[in-house]
Amino acid sequence: MTKWNKNFYRSLVITSFIGLMVLLLFGISQILSYLNTGADRSVMLRLALNKENTYLPKVIWKDTVNPGRLIEKQTMIDIEEDYLNAWYIRQVAYQTNKKEGVEDYYTTNASERIAKILKTNRSKAITIHGTTTDHNISLDFYSADGQLAVITDQNVKEYQQIYKDDNLILETEEQSDYQVMLLLEDGYWRIRHLVKEKSSVPQKSKTTNKFAKVVRYKIYIDGKEFRIKGINYYPQKSPWDMFGEQFDPDTVSKDFDIIKKAGLNTVRIFVQYSDFGKTRVDAKKMKKLKQVLDLAKLKELKVVVTLFDFYGDYSVLDWTATHRHAEQIVSAFKEHEAILAWDIKNEPDLDFENRNKENVVAWLKEMINQVRKYDPNHLVTIGWASALAAPILDEEVDFVSFHYYLPLQDFNDTFSELSIMIDKPIVLQEFGLPSSRGFWNPFGATEKKQAKFHQEFQKIINKDQIHFLSWTLYDFEKVPSSVVGSLPWRKHKQKHFGFIDKNGKKKEAFKFINKE
Amino acid sequence: MNLKKKYNIIGICIILLCCVGFTAVIKPFVQEVTVLEKPKTSFVAGKEVVLDFRLSKKVTTRLFIHSSFGSTLLMSSTGRFILPTSISEKKGIISYTLFLGTKKLAKGEIIIEPNLKTPLQLESYVGPPSIIAGGKDYTMQVVIAKDGYDNPLPDSTAIWLKHQFLNIEKEETVLSKDMIGWQNRFSYDQSGRLLLSSQVNAKISKEFSVEVFPSLPEDFEINSIRKHNYADGNQIVELMTSVLKDQYGNIISDGTWVTYNVIDAKGALLKTQGSTVNGVAVAKILHPDHKDTWKIKAYVPGIAESNTITIAFEPVIEDYPIEFRMQNREIVVGPLSSFMNQLIPNGALVEVKIINENHQIETLTKSTFEGKAKFVLKKEFYPSGIYDIHIKALGVHKEFKQLPLE
Structure with a gap:
């Protein structure tokens, strides 16, 4: 007994000694690392601003002819970078009412000027969230010693949201010309003088409707009326990841055959924002997208391409990043005949609550403008999740799209209400019923009920010749959590919307994919 | 009566309701502000x-x-x-x-x-700060005239640009455009210091100075100075350029680097350098230790070159004694005597080549001390046998064949 006691005390003493040592060493290391803060080289150097993925307005150098000196390519790059940084840092300053970083890109006098306005705004609790989308720079003067440059920046499009006490009260669009003098100081091109010279009315981009056009309630392709009879499409093996590792043109080709044979003429596909590489669009994904579009052309199907899937930022300072994403995709396919329309965003109204309705709508509005700018040939729409949201921005889109998952008997009323409000073609872009009876959903619809649902729906649709795209071709085995969350009963429901089951067998509903 | 009263009340109520209703409808119209x-x-x-x-x-x-x-x-x-x-x-x-x-x-x-009634300010930028004489190179003077609130004055503001150089003083007016008034100030033919200033209305700027450096040197002459023309390996030849000038007669900037290339009789290249002071670059090189003829030419690399001069060196010695001691294992070269029969200064190089059966084993070198150099061929390194010994000093070559080493 005494021996046990002795050992117990012994081990207690040893462990407490070790514990004490550990604590002591930890303490010393903490003190040392605290004393070292600030001595870190990466902190000492003023490294370049990390703005790569956020602020990327479209910059065009219109001309560099100037009486001073021929400008070098590298200097142009430097000036452009620092000049845009100056804009970015100023936007951030007005958003936070703090002047941190301003003096890196503005000379002392100029940054004092900004600081004064910031002070005025701070005293009134006004913050301004702004961005610029376009810059058209011409060089007026570049000095012989390469230390001074005067540029004119024309038609700078600025969008600003004005908040008072953190409430959005106004949004404005301005288009202005600026003359700017920059000085090269310790390696930075800093703004010395900045003079707004002209303000003009921003012009909207126009659609030329090269491939399809809209007259009143109807869509025309090659002069012939076109009724969208389509389906939302994901390959069975890779739902919500169509252009991933499992991409197989043969599968897509076979599926397109099934769709075409079923008498449909349109498919709706999805391009994910981050999956496609955000601001630097992945060339491999683009190649796959092109393959899909080429296949659609071959099979004589039209495609509605939904952009920005799973995108959810919408903040004003993130606008230009999304513009560059859209520019790369949309301009690459502006001559592609298979595309019927660009669908800017799938169900953006679901983000109204979390991301602020004004933010989302403003983003959509500008994005429509951007898409038209880089592709004036194709139609533009927005895939609203509910009929209630559908009238938003109806002036801007070419046709209005909405999704309907509510009771069948209310559809007629909903649709006729919409048709009164909207003077454009209205497309029922998603509808369907999952045959999801099973463990997770004991009261769900059977395949028979699903078939009945589609039969009924087709009756209504056909009566009024409504444009439709049903959800979706296949039952899926796996649904990513990012789609409906990770709850198993939700996922379960999402797996059974298809017209073809997971074994490749056509379900009863397939008969009514296109007709009653 | 009662009934009538009732109707009246209901009627009034209806009218009141209507009034309230209409005002509610009319209100937005009243709110319209123009x-x-x-x-x-x-x-x-x-x-x-x-x-x-x-x-x-x-x-x-x-x-x-x-x-x-x-x-x-x-x-x-x-x-x-x-x-x-x-x-x-x-x-x-x-x-x-x-x-x-x-x-x-x-x-x-x-x-x-801009407010022209406030005291004006001038913002001037001059650069580059140094240029080259001759009228091809220039410095740029940029002036921004501003009001008291740091606003650039409108385009077409008259700006006086002045400059002074040697005994030249000039001023010109330029009109501002794109915020700035500017001019390229080309150099004159002379080197010196260019002073610049500017003026708008009554406001005068401070003084800026730009250094005008001489232009590139023209071709030049060289000559050599030496104490005697013997190849003693001890004295130093001094090489010197004429005064280097640019095409306008300005002495080129101090510190211009001049390279002298020396080609000896065998075609080997020797080099020495010097930088200019007051236009003259001096460089030095040691006399050869054997009879030789040097061809010397100098360059300001890539820019200018000199004439070629030739200098010859006479041998200091015709012959010298060699003593073999200790069964040929100790070789004493010397005494080496120079042109007046004086002992050659310490440090003259003596070279001994040891050859066994047409195969060169070793080259030994030593420098002389008090006119002599001693070589010891140890048994451990050079086993007994028959050797050839070649000795070279101050350009005189001697060969000893079939020497037995014990």
């Missing part, structure tokens, strides 16, 4: 900018202001807005939008002109 008079559009920087909107109804409106350096929002219940000085002091276009709630009532712009 801008009857917009404010004037031109102001001078630094003066109070008051924007007066005459509205059809007294309501609280907001004015969004967008200026060169940023935006702000003002509020007023009278239609009168006073711009903060942070905005009204800067020149340029200011656009404004008048809002009632989120409804735009008016949109317009005002212009703020």
Whole structure:
């Protein structure tokens, strides 16, 4: 007994000694690392601003002819970078009412000027969230010693949201010309003088409707009326990841055959924002997208391409990043005949609550403008999740799209209400019923009920010749959590919307994919 | 009667209800506000900018202001807005939008002109700070004339640009454009210091100086100086250029690097360098230790070159004694005597080549001390046998064949 006691005390003493040592060493290391803060080289150097993925307005150098000196390519790059940084840092300053970083890109006098306005705004609790989308720079003067440059920046499009006490009260669009003098100081091109010279009315981009056009309630392709009879499409093996590792043109080709044979003429596909590489669009994904579009052309199907899937930022300072994403995709396919329309965003109204309705709508509005700018040939729409949201921005889109998952008997009323409000073609872009009876959903619809649902729906649709795209071709085995969350009963429901089951067998509903 | 009263009351109630109903309907029309008079559009920087909107109804409106350096929002219940000085002091276009709630009532712009009544300021940039004489190179003088609020004056402001060089003093007027007035100041033929200044109205700038360096050197002459012409390996030849000048006769800048290339009789290349002081570059090189002829030419690399001079060195010695001791294992070379029969200064190089059966085993070198050099061939390194020994000193070559080493 005494021996046990002795050992117990012994081990207690040893462990407490070790514990004490550990604590002591930890303490010393903490003190040392605290004393070292600030001595870190990466902190000492003023490294370049990390703005790569956020602020990327479209910059065009219109001309560099100037009486001073021929400008070098590298200097142009430097000036452009620092000049845009100056804009970015100023936007951030007005958003936070703090002047941190301003003096890196503005000379002392100029940054004092900004600081004064910031002070005025701070005293009134006004913050301004702004961005610029376009810059058209011409060089007026570049000095012989390469230390001074005067540029004119024309038609700078600025969008600003004005908040008072953190409430959005106004949004404005301005288009202005600026003359700017920059000085090269310790390696930075800093703004010395900045003079707004002209303000003009921003012009909207126009659609030329090269491939399809809209007259009143109807869509025309090659002069012939076109009724969208389509389906939302994901390959069975890779739902919500169509252009991933499992991409197989043969599968897509076979599926397109099934769709075409079923008498449909349109498919709706999805391009994910981050999956496609955000601001630097992945060339491999683009190649796959092109393959899909080429296949659609071959099979004589039209495609509605939904952009920005799973995108959810919408903040004003993130606008230009999304513009560059859209520019790369949309301009690459502006001559592609298979595309019927660009669908800017799938169900953006679901983000109204979390991301602020004004933010989302403003983003959509500008994005429509951007898409038209880089592709004036194709139609533009927005895939609203509910009929209630559908009238938003109806002036801007070419046709209005909405999704309907509510009771069948209310559809007629909903649709006729919409048709009164909207003077454009209205497309029922998603509808369907999952045959999801099973463990997770004991009261769900059977395949028979699903078939009945589609039969009924087709009756209504056909009566009024409504444009439709049903959800979706296949039952899926796996649904990513990012789609409906990770709850198993939700996922379960999402797996059974298809017209073809997971074994490749056509379900009863397939008969009514296109007709009653 | 009662019934009638009842009807009357109901009637009055209906009328009242209607009134209330209609006012509710009419109200928005009453609220309609129009801008009857917009404010004037031109102001001078630094003066109070008051924007007066005459509205059809007294309501609280907001004015969004967008200026060169940023935006702000003002509020007023009278239609009168006073711009903060942070905005009204800067020149340029200011656009404004008048809002009632989120409804735009008016949109317009005002212009703020620089204030010419404030004391002017000059902002000058001169560069590059040094240029080359001859009228091809230039420095640029850029002047920004500003008002007291740091606003560049309007285009076509007259700016006097002045300069002084040696006994030249000139001034010219340029008109500003794109905020700046500027001129390229080309160099004159002489080197020296160029002083620059500028003036707008009564405001004069400080002085700027630009160094005008001589242009590139022209071709030049070289010569050599030596104490005697013997190849003693001890004395030093001094090589010297003529005064290096540019094409306008300016002595080129001190420190210009001159390289002398020496080619000896065998075609080997020796090099020495010097930098100029007052246009002359001096370089030194040791005499050879054997009879030789040098061809020397100097270069300012890539820019200018000299003539070629030839100098010859005579041998200091015709012959010298060699003593073999200790069964040929100790070789004493010397005494080496020079041109007046004096002992050669310490340090002359002696070379001994040891050859066994046509195969060179070793080259030993030593420098002389008091005219002599001693070589010891140890048994451990050179086993007994027959050797050839070649000895070379001060250009004199001697061979000893079939020497037995014990």
